[in-house]
Amino acid sequence: MTAIEQYLIDTYRASQLGEPMPPPPGRGDVALLRSARTYFQFQAVLEGREARHPWWAAVRRLTHAHGAR
Template structure:
């Protein structure tokens, strides 16, 4: 059963029982991404690491440590 079919079945059941309809699939995806980002930043602060600007320095370090090709 696909996500869409499950959603339609849940909506039908909710309507028959007089309950509010469930949220559509994907309706809260961005909220989940934001909450995950906030959780990671909070964990970084608790661990004593900077919460912002960690990706660019890591990429620069990775590029500097890579062996250069000889040709």
């Protein structure tokens, strides 16, 4: 069963029982990713490392990986 099918069943059940509707699947995904990023940045600060976004470090490694060839 997919997440959408389960959501539709839960929505139907909630409407029949007079309960609040469940949130749609994937609604909190962006908030979860942002909170995870904030947590890892906080851990970096506690460990004395740079708290920049890891993508910047990856871009820097890719662009300066082998220096001048």
